[in-house]
Amino acid sequence: MKSPYQGLPRRNFWRTGVADEAPETIQNLYRHKFKIGRKDKVATAGSCFAQHIARNLRGRGFNVLDMEPGPPGLSDEQLKKYGFSLYSARFGNIYAVRQLLRLAQEAFGEFKPRKWIWERNGRFFDALRPSVEPEGLSTPEQVRLSRMMHLSHVRRMFEEMDVFVFTLGLTEAWENEESGTVYPTALGTIAGSYDPQFMSFKNYTHSQILEDFLAFRALIHKHNADVRFLLTVSPVPLTATATTDHVLTATTYSKSALRGVAGELYQTYDDIDYFPSYEIIASPFSKGKFFAPNLRSVTEEGVQTVMRVFFDDHDPDGQQKTKQSGGKPTGTASETRVKKEDQEGKEICEDALLEAFSS
Amino acid sequence: MKKLCVIGTSHVGALKTGWDAIKAEQSDWDIVFFGAPDFGVTERLRHVKRRGSKLVSVEKYTREYFKVTSGGQAEIDLEAYDCFLVQGAGIGINLIMRTIYSFFRSERHAMSGGNVLVSEACFSDAVKGLFLSSVAARLADEIAAAVDTPAYLVPSPCPSEGLLSATKTSKKVWMEIMRNWQKIHAAGDHIVLEDQYRAGLDAVRAQGYRLIDIPAEFYSAPCFTKHEYCKGSEWLQDAKYEASPDDDYLHMNGRYGATLLKSFFETVSRETG
Numbered sequence: 080m081k082s083p084y085q086g087l088p089r090r091n092f093w094r095t096g097v098a099d100e101a102p103e104t105i106q107n108l109y110r111h112k113f114k115i116g117r118k119d120k121v122a123t124a125g126s127c128f129a130q131h132i133a134r135n136l137r138g139r140g141f142n143v144l145d146m147e148p149g150p151p152g153l154s155d156e157q158l159k160k161y162g163f164s165l166y167s168a169r170f171g172n173i174y175a176v177r178q179l180l181r182l183a184q185e186a187f188g189e190f191k192p193r194k195w196i197w198e199r200n201g202r203f204f205d206a207l208r209p210s211v212e213p214e215g216l217s218t219p220e221q222v223r224l225s226r227m228m229h230l231s232h233v234r235r236m237f238e239e240m241d242v243f244v245f246t247l248g249l250t251e252a253w254e255n256e257e258s259g260t261v262y263p264t265a266l267g268t269i270a271g272s273y274d275p276q277f278m279s280f281k282n283y284t285h286s287q288i289l290e291d292f293l294a295f296r297a298l299i300h301k302h303n304a305d306v307r308f309l310l311t312v313s314p315v316p317l318t319a320t321a322t323t324d325h326v327l328t329a330t331t332y333s334k335s336a337l338r339g340v341a342g343e344l345y346q347t348y349d350d351i352d353y354f355p356s357y358e359i360i361a362s363p364f365s366k367g368k369f370f371a372p373n374l375r376s377v378t379e380e381g382v383q384t385v386m387r388v389f390f391d392d393h394d395p396d397g398q399q400k401t402k403q404s405g406g407k408p409t410g411t412a413s414e415t416r417v418k419k420e421d422q423e424g425k426e427i428c429e430d431a432l433l434e435a436f437s438s
Numbered sequence: 439m440k441k442l443c444v445i446g447t448s449h450v451g452a453l454k455t456g457w458d459a460i461k462a463e464q465s466d467w468d469i470v471f472f473g474a475p476d477f478g479v480t481e482r483l484r485h486v487k488r489r490g491s492k493l494v495s496v497e498k499y500t501r502e503y504f505k506v507t508s509g510g511q512a513e514i515d516l517e518a519y520d521c522f523l524v525q526g527a528g529i530g531i532n533l534i535m536r537t538i539y540s541f542f543r544s545e546r547h548a549m550s551g552g553n554v555l556v557s558e559a560c561f562s563d564a565v566k567g568l569f570l571s572s573v574a575a576r577l578a579d580e581i582a583a584a585v586d587t588p589a590y591l592v593p594s595p596c597p598s599e600g601l602l603s604a605t606k607t608s609k610k611v612w613m614e615i616m617r618n619w620q621k622i623h624a625a626g627d628h629i630v631l632e633d634q635y636r637a638g639l640d641a642v643r644a645q646g647y648r649l650i651d652i653p654a655e656f657y658s659a660p661c662f663t664k665h666e667y668c669k670g671s672e673w674l675q676d677a678k679y680e681a682s683p684d685d686d687y688l689h690m691n692g693r694y695g696a697t698l699l700k701s702f703f704e705t706v707s708r709e710t711g
Contacts, residue, residue, distance in 0.1 A: 150556065150561065151537050152537075152566070152567030216557055225554075225555045
């Protein structure tokens with residue numbers, strides 16, 4: 080019997096598939112399981128890196144849902160500052176799959192979070208999406224009202240989307256065990272002060288993450304039977320770990336577990352695809368060149384390489400559509416002042432705040 | 439004699455009528471008007487672009503309006519004037535109400551169903567951005583890029599207080615505006631909106647634009663103009679200046695225009711000597 084490797088294409092071998100290739104030009108790294116067309120209603124969510132995906136899909140003319148658009152007059156930078164248009168609804172970053180599951184459960188009335196309004200200096204924050212109003216609101220009632228309205232948009236997003244693009248970011252999270260409420264940041268990071276009685280640290284395992292995603296998928300299918308899922312894993316390392324491990328070890332665990340879950344879901348379910356943004360940025364293939372000097376942030380070149388691979392497959396004939404600015408001519412001060420400071424695509428990340436705690 | 443170029447929307451009607459009434463006593467000034475009314479929520483003046491030292495409309499209706507209102511000139515020769523005044527064109531309180539407040543509420547406003555609640559900082563940033571990205575600001579930039587001539591901006595009029603007691607108007611869009619302002623007033627939000635509007639104007643000034651205030655004597659309450667400045671209003675419509683309907687609470691009359699122009703002349707003379 081011949082070797083099962085005999086006759087396999089070049090992409091199956093490391094030397095010809097990777098060592099002889101360059102990230103900027105590689106072909107056939109990704110083959111879609113299902114096509115995402117420009118008419119498909121795409122919803123995006125996930126960790127910071129997912130912001131790049133949403134931005135580039137929009138820029139390319141894909142139908143990325145924006146259920147909670149921001150007020151006219153805000154620049155792109157200000158929209159990001161207030162959590163608008165980063166994703167398909169104003170939920171901020173969703174780092175852990177359990178956090179995503181809780182959001183969906185809450186949106187469909189199956190979960191009530193506890194102690195999710197935090198106070199700092201007389202201002203009140205939605206602890207489940209603290210970055211969307213950086214200075215908070217005046218009263219807890221306003222935070223409650225704002226969340227209620229937000230959830231109605233999230234529900235509609237889940238019901239209407241054709242494709243859900245989710246970037247798995249972290250395994251580490253903070254949870255109120257009694258209620259199951261998952262927070263994107265620990266108390267004390269943005270508001271309040273850390274109370275171990277109230278909030279405990281979680282580092283989810285492969286099986287927990289898998290179970291959470293399947294529960295999420297089942298819930299969404301109840302309301303939207305035909306939706307498909309595209310998973311990616313964020314290549315961005317942890318800013319900090321709350322485990323006893325070194326942050327490098329913790330990052331490797333986190334990314335490995337997430338990548339493993341994504342792989343298992345991809346292999347098992349026809350409606351779940353996996354896109355290898357993690358491999359493009361973080362594997363030896365790119366020799367680390369897509370990371371900024373902090374070895375954490377992904378450069379714009381890296382983002383564009385990721386998106387090139389994605390569009391080569393999903394939209395090979397598409398042209399980059401430049402965003403029109405309402406017919407206004409470019410080049411004047413009034414234009415450049417409020418317009419697109421978005422060129423570098425700097426993302427909004429709560430976990431970057433943890434940097435402040437390092438000494 | 440100094441030559442003033444006034445660029446504006448349908449509200450230019452009040453300025454033109456006011457000018458006709460006072461020009462005999464304003465021998466230092468001559469004015470050429472270039473007006474193009476908004477078409478629904480579409481600003482016709484956004485079609486006006488700079489080509490060298492001229493402002494030119496790339497859309498035919500605006501060109502036609504310019505010809506009619508200026509007495510035959512389809513283009514604005516920027517070198518031909520001593521001063522510019524851009525009225526409204528994206529700066530005004532009604533615009534805040536229609537584009538932001540109708541969909542978003544700041545934490546300082548009274549809430550009502552359906553509107554998205556945002557922080558005061560967010561709402562305020564939106565107002566500032568709206569004004570700073572207005573057609574008026576862009577036209578001032580275009581003028582500054584071509585000539586050293588001062589270009590002033592003046593907000594479009596605040597609505598007449600008359601709409602607070604009105605029960606109906608002939609146009610559907612006015613009806614909606616009337617109801618919205620009545621609700622705003624009933625909720626007390628007009629006081630907050632006035633603050634946000636003022637902060638927006640300050641942001642325009644802070645960026646170096648010459649923005650002149652609407653004279654204080656026009657105001658009856660925050661956000662509203664005394665009805666005496668609205669009664670018998672004139673607007674630019676259908677390529678001519680004409681009396682606007684009695685149930686138009688958004689356009690002002692010649693007295694408003696004359697007072698505004700006099701105040702403007704005083705400002706210019708104070709600033710430029």
